[in-house]
Amino acid sequence: MSRKCLVLVDGSGYIFRAYHGLxxxxxxxxxLPVGAVSGFCNMLYKLIKENRGDGGPSHLAVIFDAGSKTFRNDLYEAYxxxxxxxxxxxxxxxxxxxxxxxxxxxxxVELAGFEADDLIATYARMAVEQDFDVTIVSSDKDLMQLVNDRVTMLEPxxxxSIGREQVYEKFGVPPELVVDAQALIGDTADNVPGAPGIGVKTAAQLLAEYGNLDALLARAHEIKQPKRREALTDFRDQILLSRELVKLRDDxxxxxxxxxxxLKDPNADDLIPFLTRMEFVSLARRMGGAITAMEEARLDAAKTPSAPISRPLYGNIGEKPVTSVIEPFNHEAYACVQDIDILKTYVARAQKLGYVAVDTETDDLSATHSGLVGVSLSLGANDACYIPLAHESDDGLAFGDALQQIPMAEAIAVLKPLLEDPSVLKIGQNIKYDLSVLKRHGIxxxxxxxxxxxxxxxxxxxHGHGMDTLSELHLGHTPxxxxxxxxxxxxxxxFKYVGLVEATKYAAEDADVTLRLWRLLKPRLQENGLLTVYETLERKMPTVLSDMELTGIRIDPQVLRGLSQDFGVRMGALEQEAHAVVGRPFNLNSPKQLGEIFFDELKLPGGKRTASGTWATDVKVLEDLAEQGIPLAKILMDYRQLAKLKGTYTDTLHQVADPKTDRVHTSFHLASTTTGRLSSNEPNLQNIPxxxxxxxxIRTAFIAKPGHRLISADYSQIELRLLAHIGDIGQLKKAFSDGIDIHSLxxxxxxxxxxxxxxxxIRRRAKxxxxxxxxxxxxxxLANQLAIPNDEAGRYIKTYFERFPGIKAYMDATKAFVKDHAYVTTIMGRKIHIPDIHAKAGGQRQFAERAAINAPIQGTAADIIRRAMIKMPGALVAAGFKTKMLLQVHDELIFEAPDDEVEAVMPLIVSVMEKAPLPAAEISVPLVVEAKAALNWDEAH
Structure with missing residues (x-):
């Protein structure tokens, strides 16, 4: 071969052509459906066979989409x-x-957070730089922007062959302008909005006349045709967004x-087991000439393989991959345990092994109230079982004509010693849920x-940290x-009505995936220097939160009903007031009607259209209009606030409370934010204004049970204190040490x-x-927040940095670090990745810089309160208190204490919280916790 050639196969295109074409x-x-697999194998075999020898490719890879969500969904949710x-x-x-x-x-090859097309673009660029010719096997028009003298496409x-000439025939522009053309045309299949009314021919004509999209938009006012001119001027932002969506990332x-x-010949030891497992006998025989080791007798005798396949796996995103052995998932190998003696053998094996993956199946999503339906265990790859305990279906199961299950009490008695055995490590995925379910059964x-x-x-x-995401990312397996x-x-x-065959495959697979992930990921904690972060900030939190969730917090339904009625009356009055201002009835909840009133009827300036072409009337728009003195905007803001509080809290809290105890049991999430902050839902108790x-x-409706008080313990200005420490800001550190009000200073x-x-x-402005x-x-x-001109706000910030140069130095150093490393760290060592710091879009990079500045501060505050929460239960028990920790709301902890303990327990709570960083870190600014007790949450705050 005179030149190296890389062939990149668009895997998704192959899959859907195989599926729909056969x-x-x-x-x-x-x-098992295997039509697409068969078609894919035949297409891949044909590609390899027909391109061998001189003039054929020297390198070959298939590129897949890693998942449905990518960075483009962050740019445009409707993508x-x-x-x-x-x-x-x-x-x-x-x-x-x-x-x-x-x-x-x-x-x-695939990469979470990016489309296959982005990987293809990246590899095409890299290959050309390394003196390769590149052929992209695909007919996807989005890839035509990559065509050049060294990169061609091949319709599969x-x-x-698709070269420059064919691209021009398709779009009417050369490959260099395909992105600009697509930004104008849009794409209904991908929901890329484009410019209304502009198709392929018009886009080509405009780009030919003005040279490129930027020049076209800059001179759009010169266009004589009104519809074209309005489309380009009114929808400029939408067009630029579309360009960001269609442009492929090559970095x-x-x-x-x-x-x-x-390119290499297939290995018979890998290929024969796969083809026989799929029962593709004719394809295997056709390939006999290509695979010399493939023999008819061996093919006919081969059974479903247990031999592992060696495949590359991801290390950290962006690192070179490591090689690991992944045994294919075999759902038929999973056992349905319906006999107590068989269950005892699994327990004995787990105790001998020293670890076991555990998962529970329930009849509802609530960890605090759902019923246990079954338990799954895994001891190794494909060595997993499901123990059904409370199924209620009988559908002629493969495990017996009758629905045979071990009685719940007997199974719990066998499982309890294993799950509580201190010498056996239990491995779970989001194990907090399982802890709560099992604790209600005495485990x-x-x-x-x-x-x-x-x-x-x-x-x-x-990326996300759910099991499906991790399995696809690290194991290449979709559960x-x-x-x-x-x-x-x-x-x-x-789930209790799911048949045992299906239930076993689903539940045992969860345990199998969890164990495989643990074996892969746990060693990386030590390798990356993050084992201490996991052990001190994360590992004990599931138990702490499970106990809090099971305890719950009491509400007063009567107070909530009264508030709902009050909010409803006030909303009605605001609705009438809004109708009077406009002069006719309209729907206050219709963004379309509001936009038409503000910007079509009242002709107010500053209106912006959404991607769908309607006027934007979100909270930012209403705030801007209210600041301009528009009465209707202020009325609508008050109306929306009441509607949100009514719908989210006063109408629903008593509905989700336990009817026997009037206690609400929220669900905390440990891995849903980037900084370590907790979140909660069902219901969300962290966003009550x-x-x-x-x-x-609304907080007055959260009450203590009879004979008790609620205690609110809140870190005072913890993020400003941590800024003073992390940035080493002398004036702020001294003010905090001297007890001077920081905003007044x-x-x-x-x-x-x-x-x-x-x-x-003046203090409000400083705050x-x-x-x-x-x-x-x-x-x-800042100008918007203080209702002052931009230049005045700019002078405030300039003066601020002059008075506190250490803050500016911290911010500059942090931005420089994150640009080099794409992450920042907290004082406790938590690593917070910020990949958007290298985004092409300037707005994304600026947002990433702001996030990088805040993350070490907010993240350290989150780490500190986690340490306090982990220490708190033991401290309360050791001191002989019955006080219970109920809620965490960012920098605040809520407790329920017997009346006779309140005065004695508050100093202990304050001490544990203020000393939480020790001995891991010595904060140079005193942490101050303010605590107060009362009958309801509002009075205690």
Whole structure:
């Protein structure tokens, strides 16, 4: 070969052509759909066979989509939102197609957070830089922007080459302008909005006349045709957004080097087991000439393989991959345990092994009230079982004609010693849920590891940490979904009604995946220096939160009903007031009608259209209009606030409370934020507003049970204190040490006002700047917050940095660090990844810089309160108190204490919280906790 050639196969294109181009096919032995797998294998074999020898490719890889969500969904939530889900019979074939690729000896490449097209663009660029020719096997028009003198495309079915000439025929522009053309045209399939009314011909004509999209938009006012001119001027932002959506990223971190794509013959030891397992006998025989080791007798005698396949796995995103042995998932190997003696053998094996993966199945999502339906265990790859305990269906099961299950009490008696055995490590995925379920059956699970939290410590900020995401990312396997076994919509059923065959495959697979993830991820904690972070900030939190969730917090339904009625009356009055202002009735909840009133009827300036073409009337728009003195905007803001409080809290809290105890049991989430902060839902008790009278009224409905008080213990200005420490800001550190009001000090430094002459308005401005600086506020943002001109806000920020140069130095140093490393760290060592710091879009990079400035501060505050929460239960028990920790709301902890303990326990609570960083870190600024007790949450705050 005179030149190296890389062939990149668009895996998704191959899959859907194979699926739609061939009749359905199922595996004879069990009815598994395999038509797309068969078509894919034939297409891949044909590609390899026809391109061998001189002039053929030297390197080959198949590129797949890692998942449905990518960075483009963060840019535009509606991106690809209208695409229908994959056909049900295709879903189980996705992982098999990846196995097929590897079995053929071809690299299978994907990267979470990016589309396959972005990887193809990246590898095409890299290959050209390394003096390769590149052929992209695909007919996807989005990839045509990559075509150049060294990069061509190959239509996979007709084998037609696509070069510059063919791209021009398709778009009317050369490849260099395809992105600009697509930004104008849009794409209904991907829900890319584009410019209304501009199609392929018009886009080509405009770009030919003006040269490129930027020049066209800059001179759009010159266009004579009114519709074209209005489309380009009114929808400028939408067009630019569309360009960001269609432009392929060619700078994503490549999971593998191109050298690893060197074309090689398939290995019979990998390929024969796969083809026989799929029952593709004719294909295997056709390949006899290509695989010399393939013999008819061996093919006919081969059974479902247990031999593992070696495949590359991701380390950290962007790092070179490591090689690991992944045994294919075999659902038929899972056992349904219906006999107590068999269960005892699994328990004995786990006790001998020293670890076991555990998962529970329940009849509802609530960890605090659902019923236990079954338990699954895993001791090794494909060595997993499901123990059904409370199923209520009998559908002629393969495990027996009758629905045979071990009695709940007997199974619990056998499982309890194992799950409480201190010498056996229990491994779970989001194990907090399982702890709560099992504790209600008298089992206190310990010790344990949580793969979700291990992943969160390793790669917080890079991707989600749910089991399906981690399995696809690290194991290349898409697990069975709950919807596949329990149905969707009206056909959905509780898991207790799922047949044992399906239940076993689903539940045992969860335990199997969890154990495989643990084996892969746990060693990386030590390798990355993050084991201490996991052990001190994460590992014990599931038990702490499980206990809090099971305890719950009491509410007063009568107070809530009264508030609902009051809010409803006030909303009605506001509605009438709004109608009077406009002069006619209208729907206050219709964004379309509001936009028309503000910007079409009232002709107010500053209106912006959404991607759908309607006027935007979100909270930011209403705030801007209210600041301009528009009465209707203020009325609508008050109306929306009341509607949100009524719908989210006063109408619903008593509905989700336990009817026997009137206690609400929220669910805390440990791995849902990038900084370590907790969140909660069902219900969300962390977003009740505290700065409004209405929000405080809602807090009055949270009460202590008779004979008790609620205690609120709140860190005072912890993020500003940590800013002073982390940035080593001398004036702030001294003020905190001397007990001087930090906002008054800032106002004095900023505006030259002596402390004894400070007014509340000047202090308010300083407070806004103090907290704004933590979040990287801009002059524009501060101007909006204080209702002052932009230039005045800019002078405030400039003066602030002059008075406190250490803060500016901290911010500059942090921005420089994150640009070099794409992460920042907290004082406790938590690593917070910020990949958008290298985004192409300037707005994304600026947001990432602000996040990087705030993350070490907010993250350290989150770490500190986690340490306090972990220490608190033991401290309370050791001191002989019965006080219970109920809630965590960012910097605040809520307790329920017997009346006779209140005065004695508050100093202990304060001490544990203030000393929480020790001995891991010595904070140079005193942490101050303010605690108060009362009958309800509002009075205690």
């Amino acid at each position: 009749p359905p096919l199922t595996r004879k032995s069990d009815g 690809k939102a209208h695409r229908p889900p994959a056909p049900e019979d295709l879903i189980p074939q996705f992982p098999l197609i990846r196995e097929a690729t590897i079995a053929f000896g071809v690299p299978s 079915v007709k084998a037609v 994503v971190p490549p999971p593998f080097d191109i050298d690893s794509f060197a 206190n699970v310990a010790p344990y590891d949580d793969t979700m939290l291990i992943s969160y410590v390793l790669e917080g900020g890079l 069975i979904t709950f919807k596949q076994v329990a149905g969707t919509g009206k056909a959905a059923k509780s 505290i700065r409004t009278g209405e929000g405080r009224k 800032t106002a004095s430094e900023m505006f030259g006002v002596p402390l004894n002459e400070m007014t509340s308005e 806004a700047i103090n907290f704004g600086i933590i979040y990287g506020i801009s002059a524009f943002g």
